Amino acid sequence: xxxxxxxxxxxxxxxxxxxxxxxxxxxxxxxxxxxxxxxxxxxxxxxxxxxxxxxxxxxxxxxxxxxxxxxxxxxxxxxxxxxxxxxxxxxxxxxxxxxxxxxxxxxxxxxxxxxxxxxxxxxxxxxxxxxxxxxxxxxxxxxxxxxxxxxxxxxxxxxxxxxxxxxxxxxxxxxxxxxxxxxxxxxxxxxxxxxxxxxxxxxxxxxxxxxxxxxxxxxxxxxxxxxxxxxxxxxxxxxxxxxxxxxxxxxxxxxxxxxxxxxxxxxxxxxxxxxxxxxxxxxxxxxxxxxxxx
Numbered sequence: 434x435x436x437x438x439x440x441x442x443x444x445x446x447x448x449x450x451x452x453x454x455x456x457x458x459x460x461x462x463x464x465x466x467x468x469x470x471x472x473x474x475x476x477x478x479x480x481x482x483x484x485x486x487x488x489x490x491x492x493x494x495x496x497x498x499x500x501x502x503x504x505x506x507x508x509x510x511x512x513x514x515x516x517x518x519x520x521x522x523x524x525x526x527x528x529x530x531x532x533x534x535x536x537x538x539x540x541x542x543x544x545x546x547x548x549x550x551x552x553x554x555x556x557x558x559x560x561x562x563x564x565x566x567x568x569x570x571x572x573x574x575x576x577x578x579x580x581x582x583x584x585x586x587x588x589x590x591x592x593x594x595x596x597x598x599x600x601x602x603x604x605x606x607x608x609x610x611x612x613x614x615x616x617x618x619x620x621x622x623x624x625x626x627x628x629x630x631x632x633x634x635x636x637x638x639x640x641x642x643x644x645x646x647x648x649x650x651x652x653x654x655x656x657x658x659x660x661x662x663x664x665x666x667x668x669x670x671x672x673x674x675x676x677x678x679x680x681x682x683x684x685x686x687x688x689x690x691x692x693x694x695x696x697x698x699x700x701x702x703x704x705x706x707x708x709x710x711x712x713x714x715x716x717x718x719x720x721x722x723x724x725x726x727x
Contacts, residue, residue, distance in 0.1 A: 439473060448538070465500035466504045468537065471560040473515070473558065473638050474558055474681045475514060475515065475518070475522060475557040475558060475559060476522030476554075476556055477508070477513070477517055477557075477560075477561075478523045478524050478525065478553055478557050478637075480550070480560065480562045480564065481526040481549075481563035482527070482563065482641070483501070483526075485507065485508060485561070486502040486528050487503035487506030487525055490505050491505070495524065497543055497545060497546055497552045499527075499528075499542045499546075500526070500527035500528055501528045502527065502528075506524065507561075508524045511707075512524075513522050523549075525549045526549070526563070527541065527549070529541065529567060530546075530549070530564060530567060530570055532622040533622070534546070534548070535549045535564070536629065551617060553630065555633075555634065555636070557636075557638060559638050560634060561640045561642055562639065563643075563644075564623070564639050565619045565676055568615060568618070569612055569616050569623065571672070571673070575670065577603065578661055578662075578665045578666075578669060585597075585599055586660060597662050597664035597665075598662055598665050598667070600665040601664060616675050620682055621679070623641075623679075627641070627683060640703075641680055641683070643676075643680050643681070644676060644677055646673065646674070647648050647673065648666050
């Protein structure tokens with residue numbers, strides 16, 4: 434993967450993630466809430482994968498270092514806005530985490546992160562959870578589609594094959610979609626994990642933070658900048674939306690809430706993104722968190 438592409442992807446993924454999460458804590462669906470309708474307070478425990486941990490957002494904090502957790506990820510901004518004491522805030526999110534890592538230790542390239550749910554207790558009053566993308570191999574899916582897009586560009590952009598979704602063909606055969614199968618399996622695991630969250634922290638308000646759109650639905654705009662075939666850009670968009678749908682489905686079986694997701698794409702679809710961009714997330718997320726959580 435080129436440095437250009439890697440930089441753009443990092444900016445896209447993290448900018449979108451921190452933005453939606455910061456918005457999410459203030460907006461949620463209706464339903465039974467064990468904490469009532471008052472502004473959530475601590476003790477607060479943040480659970481999740483890299484969309485929560487915020488890798489490469491300065492500065493790295495916490496242990497293990499392999500989780501690449503930022504002191505300006507959205508949980509840190511939420512805790513700051515809520516005025517929580519350090520003792521009332523635990524961020525145990527970790528880059529690369531899957532649903533299984535909520536209940537078992539996660540090995541990283543620099544240390545082991547304890548099972549994330551071990552941070553919960555009967556005294557916990559606020560929980561945010563953002564997870565599922567690694568269960569379906571979304572990062573590797575994007576990488577595979579980008580590589581397919583490079584070949585697509587080099588061979589006439591479908592002129593000779595008539596195929597504008599070469600990557601999709603690697604995962605879909607007839608009525609069988611391997612990515613969809615992984616999404617459905619992740620939903621079952623998440624439902625079980627949410628039940629365990631409720632058991633360990635029965636009085637906590639729980640928010641499940643979904644994934645923001647990183648690509649437009651019709652495969653136009655930033656698909657060219659990321660070297661994706663148009664049909665594959667649409668496929669990636671659809672898989673992410675399906676993941677969000679099953680996250681919402683899992684939430685409906687519990688007293689947890691799923692925040693309203695930001696629309697569109699914060700970063701990759703901005704007009705004129707044709708060169709490596711600095712991370713868009715840190716200042717933007719801080720500003721958003723302070724604005725919406727009043």
